Structures are given as C-alpha cells and as structure tokens.
Amino acid sequence: RKEVEQDPGPFNVPEGATVAFNCTYSNSASQSFFWYRQDCRKEPKLLMSVYSSGNEDGRFTAQLNRASQYISLLIRDSKLSDSATYLCVVKSDYGGSQGNLIFGKGTKLSVKP
Amino acid sequence: SQTIHQWPATLVQPVGSPLSLECTVEGTSNPNLYWYRQAAGRGLQLLFYSVGIGQISSEVPQNLSASRPQDRQFILSSKKLLLSDSGFYLCAWSSQGAGEKLFFGSGTQLSVL
Numbered sequence: 001r002k003e004v005e006q007d008p009g010p011f012n013v014p015e016g017a018t019v020a021f022n023c024t025y026s027n028s029a030s031q032s033f034f035w036y037r038q039d040c041r042k043e044p045k046l047l048m049s050v051y052s053s054g055n056e057d058g059r060f061t062a063q064l065n066r067a068s069q070y071i072s073l074l075i076r077d078s079k080l081s082d083s084a085t086y087l088c089v090v091k092s093d094y095g096g097s098q099g100n101l102i103f104g105k106g107t108k109l110s111v112k113p
Numbered sequence: 114s115q116t117i118h119q120w121p122a123t124l125v126q127p128v129g130s131p132l133s134l135e136c137t138v139e140g141t142s143n144p145n146l147y148w149y150r151q152a153a154g155r156g157l158q159l160l161f162y163s164v165g166i167g168q169i170s171s172e173v174p175q176n177l178s179a180s181r182p183q184d185r186q187f188i189l190s191s192k193k194l195l196l197s198d199s200g201f202y203l204c205a206w207s208s209q210g211a212g213e214k215l216f217f218g219s220g221t222q223l224s225v226l
Binding site for chain 1: 157172203215216218219220
C-alpha cells in the first residue's frame with residue numbers, strides 16, 4: 001500500500017458545484033496533515049492544515065478520520081480559479097530530529113464555466 | 114517577510130553535463146532547507162534536506178548531491194547528468210522545529226537530452 005494515496009482525477013465540475021477529494025495514508029502514527037494546491041508548472045502552496053476536529057477556511061473544509069486513516073477536502077461553490085492539482089500531505093516521524101512530509105500525487109480539479 | 118528564490122526557471126542540458134541549481138532564502142535565519150523533485154505523473158520526492166550549514170541528509174541514492182555553504186543558501190549539483198534526472202526541481206524552506214509548513218521556490222524545469 002502506498003504511503004499517501006489520492007484519486008488522480010481529473011474532477012471536471014461546473015462553476016458553483018461542490019466537490020470533495022479524499023486521501024488515504026498508511027502510517028497510523030502520522031501526526032500532521034495538510035492540503036497543498038499546485039497550479040500547472042508552478043510550485044505547491046499550502047492551502048490549509050487539517051486538524052483532528054476538522055477545520056474550515058471560507059469555501060474550503062478539511063476533515064480527518066484517524067480511525068479510517070483518511071483526510072478529505074471539500075470545496076463549496078467552486079470557482080474557475082479553483083482549477084489546480086490538490087496535494088495531500090502527511091507528516092510521518094521516522095525518528096531523529098526531522099519528520100518526513102509525504103506528498104500524494106495529487107488530484108486534478110478542473111472547474112468549467 | 115520571508116522569500117525564497119530559485120533559479121534558473123528552465124534548463125536544458127545534455128546528458129553527461131554538470132548541473133548546479135541554487136536556492137536562497139531571505140527574511141529568516143537558520144531555516145530547514147529542502148530539495149524535492151517532481152517527475153511527470155509522480156508525486157514530490159524529497160531528495161535532500163538540511164538543518165544547518167554543512168549538514169545534509171540524503172533521502173534517496175542518486176546521481177545528485179547538495180551543499181549548504183551558507184545559512185540561507187542551498188545548492189543542488191551533479192557532475193554528470195542522466196536522462197532520468199529530468200524533472201521539476203523545487204527548493205523549499207521551513208522554520209526550525211516546525212518542519213511542517215513548507216514554502217517552495219518557483220521551481221526549475223530541467224530537461225536532460
């Protein structure tokens with residue numbers, strides 16, 4: 001089983017739609033979780049952290065399910081500008097002083113007018 | 114505010130030629146520094162990270178090396194490029210002790226021909 005798995009998509013949705021991405025992780029000891037956004041041929045940028053209780057930032061809601069080892073990202077009222085690849089990122093501590101961030105391959109979202 | 118600079122943006126090199134990519138960070142001191150590679154259709158792969166001057170950890174055996182001659186300078190090098198070295202190279206930094214939120218440079222698209 002891969003460490004971090006995401007549906008690659010693409011998810012093609014109309015403007016205004018609600019879309020959800022899931023991500024599963026294999027290491028049950030993982031401690032921190034994030035969603036990054038990456039535009040085509042650009043660098044990834046932190047979208048939001050994912051907290052155990054779930055958290056919301058405007059139209060974006062992130063949830064964590066530790067028992068099932070998955071995290072989700074919900075985007076409401078999709079905008080054209082939301083078109084991008086969304087990367088699921090999990091921090092797994094392998095000991096020592098440096099934890100390792102494991103990136104999923106990303107889920108591509110395309111919002112159409 | 115902190116900024117990260119990475120250059121060049123694109124690079125086309127012949128097989129067997131040397132490589133030097135440079136990354137500098139401004140507005141912070143003693144950052145953690147990272148080099149990632151993103152091959153087509155694949156997730157980000159951590160190549161090297163550094164927690165201080167002259168301290169380099171390699172995550173995967175490869176044809177590349179990294180150096181940190183100054184606190185906010187990170188260099189990725191190769192003596193002889195291989196075709197398989199092609200990819201999108203990203204430098205990133207994070208705060209010491211909080212190596213979770215990564216801030217990426219704009220990336221270098223390397224094509225080895």
